[in-house]
Amino acid sequence: xxxxxxxxxxxxxxxxxxxxxxxxxxxxxxxxxxxxxxxxxxxxxxxxxxxxxxxxxxxxxxxxxxxxxxxxxxxxxxxxxxxxxxxxxxxxxxxxxxxxxxxxxxxxxxxxxxxxxxxxxxxxxxxxxxxxxxxxxxxxxxxxxxxxxxxxxxxxxxxxxxxxxxxxxxxxxxxxxxxxxxxxxxxxxxxxxxxxxxxxxxxxxxxxxxxxxxxxxxxxxxxxxxxxxxxxxxxxxxxxxxxxxxxxxxxxxxxxxxxxxxxxxxxxxxxxxxxxxxxxxxxxxxxxxxxxxxxxxxxxxxxxxxxxxxxxxxxxxxxxxxxxxxxxxxxxxxxxxxxxxxxxxxxxxxxxxx
Numbered sequence: 001x002x003x004x005x006x007x008x009x010x011x012x013x014x015x016x017x018x019x020x021x022x023x024x025x026x027x028x029x030x031x032x033x034x035x036x037x038x039x040x041x042x043x044x045x046x047x048x049x050x051x052x053x054x055x056x057x058x059x060x061x062x063x064x065x066x067x068x069x070x071x072x073x074x075x076x077x078x079x080x081x082x083x084x085x086x087x088x089x090x091x092x093x094x095x096x097x098x099x100x101x102x103x104x105x106x107x108x109x110x111x112x113x114x115x116x117x118x119x120x121x122x123x124x125x126x127x128x129x130x131x132x133x134x135x136x137x138x139x140x141x142x143x144x145x146x147x148x149x150x151x152x153x154x155x156x157x158x159x160x161x162x163x164x165x166x167x168x169x170x171x172x173x174x175x176x177x178x179x180x181x182x183x184x185x186x187x188x189x190x191x192x193x194x195x196x197x198x199x200x201x202x203x204x205x206x207x208x209x210x211x212x213x214x215x216x217x218x219x220x221x222x223x224x225x226x227x228x229x230x231x232x233x234x235x236x237x238x239x240x241x242x243x244x245x246x247x248x249x250x251x252x253x254x255x256x257x258x259x260x261x262x263x264x265x266x267x268x269x270x271x272x273x274x275x276x277x278x279x280x281x282x283x284x285x286x287x288x289x290x291x292x293x294x295x296x297x298x299x300x301x302x303x304x305x306x307x308x309x310x311x312x313x314x315x316x317x318x319x320x321x322x323x324x325x326x327x328x329x330x331x332x333x334x335x336x337x338x339x340x341x342x343x344x345x346x347x348x349x350x351x352x353x354x
Contacts, residue, residue, distance in 0.1 A: 005203065007254040008093040008100070013064045016040040016094065021127045027274075030114035032101070037128055038062065038094035040086045042071050043079030045133060052135045053077065054125065055086040056143030056150035058331065059263050060255060062088045069333040076346035082139065087128065089121045089146065091262030098258035111198060113262060118146075118270045122153045126161070137161050140350060141289075144168040144331045145302070146263065149270035155287045155314075156272040162289040163354045166346055169296045169328055172272045172310045173280050178301055181220050182268040188212035189257045198258055206257050213260070214248040221248075223298035223327030231325055235334065284313035291317035292349045294342070298327040320345050 010016070016038045024035035040063040045052060055066050055077075063086035071077045077084055088095045098113040129135040141154045141162050148170020155165040156172070171178070189195065192209025200206050226232070232243035252260075276282040293311035295304040308319045322341045324330035330338050 005093075005099065005254075005256055008256070013038075013062050013094060014040070014067060016063060016088075018094075019128055019132055021124055021131065024120065024124055026114050026120050027117045028115040032090070032096055032114065032116075034096075035090070035124055036096050037090075037124060038088040038092065039128065040067060042067070042077075042084040042086075043082055045083040045135070049134050050137060050139070051082050052129070052133070052138050053082045053084045053140045053142065054129065054138050054154070055084060056121075056125070056141070056147035056154075057086070057088045057092055058143065058145035058147045059267055060252070060260060061145075061147075062092055062094055065332060069339065070342070075339070076343045076350060077142075085129065085133070085135075087125050089150065089263065090116045090124065091259050091266070093256055093259045097256070098262055099256040113258065115265060116262060117266050117274075118149050118153050119157065119274065121150055121266075122157055125150075125154075126158055138163060140164040140166060140346070142166040142168065142346065143170070145170050145328065146267050146270070148302070149174075149267070152272050153270075155289045155291065156275050156283050159286050159288045162287075164349050164352070165287070165289045165291045166294055166349055167291075167307075168294040168322075168342070169299055169302050169331055171270070171302050171306050172284060174268060174270045175306055178306075179268045181216070181301060182264045184216050185213050186261055186264050188216050189261060195257075198261075200257075203253065203256070207253055210253045210255065210257060211249050214244065214252040217252070217329070218244050218248055220300045221327065221329040223300060223325060225298055225325050226327055229325065280310070281313050284310060285315065287314050287317075289316070290349065290352050290354050292345055293317060293319045294322055294345055295319065296322045296324050296326075296328060296330050298325055298330075301328045 018036045020036045024032045091097045141151045143151045148167030151167040152172035155162045189209040192206045194205035237243040272283040273280040291314050295307040311317050311319045324338050
């Protein structure tokens with residue numbers, strides 16, 4: 001079944017390269033025969049190959065927001081100093097995903113696509129960096145939300161390869177509350193009458209289900225203070241309903257639902273303790289990187305009270321709380337005060353001798 005979806009294109013996401021790492025054996029069993037990762041790079045890799053930074057992607061997101069907001073000469077992620085590699089996670093719609101796994105523009109149901117874990121993403125990324133670029137050690141791994149889950153996994157799984165790590169708005173081990181949030185995102189999609197087990201002719205068939213997911217994000221993506229203070233007015237909307245209809249719904253209804261389900265399943269199961277037979281303290285104790293955990297104060301999904309106890313299990317680490325009334329979706333960097341905080345923390349982390 002062919003489905004044209006212009007969202008997953010260079011027109012929307014700019015320059016990136018699809019790089020095959022060959023067959024990827026998955027932790028849950030099964031194989032992706034030809035695992036292709038979408039990669040965007042900024043800056044130049046030096047002769048010693050020791051100036052690399054890895055950026056990982058969050059749920060529903062790609063390298064695009066990092067390119068547009070976080071990377072540049074005015075930011076800590078400065079391509080004049082570093083070779084910055086942004087790799088989109090499996091299931092992102094650009095890297096191998098249900099949307100493109102069975103040929104160009106062919107969408108398959110999640111029941112026909114293997115389950116992928118955070119650890120699979122990280123192993124795939126490590127292979128790509130090592131085999132394609134010759135990178136053996138990273139100055140920094142940074143990512144937000146699901147990207148933070150990957151950042152934690154990198155620091156635990158490959159401690160000798162990560163000098164610094166900055167997980168933004170994300171935990172090393174998912175909480176039961178966060179599991180349920182991801183489940184309601186999944187249910188929002190699958191409750192659509194047009195879902196039909198994941199087989200559908202176009203996004204219009206599952207439009208209502210994708211809208212329901214957008215409504216879940218209205219509740220958990222933004223803080224109660226965001227709604228109470230009517231911060232959406234600063235984003236040029238005249239009502240909260242107009243903001244949901246004009247911002248959140250268009251964002252999600254362009255995406256392939258099976259791709260979102262793939263990401264949500266692994267989001268629910270993010271847990272670095274899988275590397276140490278369920279012992280979280282032992283897993284986080286393996287980290288040798290300098291870590292700045294950067295939760296957002298008003299975050300409903302990954303609040304500081306969930307992040308800090310985990311961060312305290314890391315030997316050389318700090319918890320630095322970002323202040324942002326938007327909450328979790330402060331990650332979109334639309335508040336004027338957000339990026340200066342991130343840049344300050346990342347700049348200080350990068351300046352730390354390790």
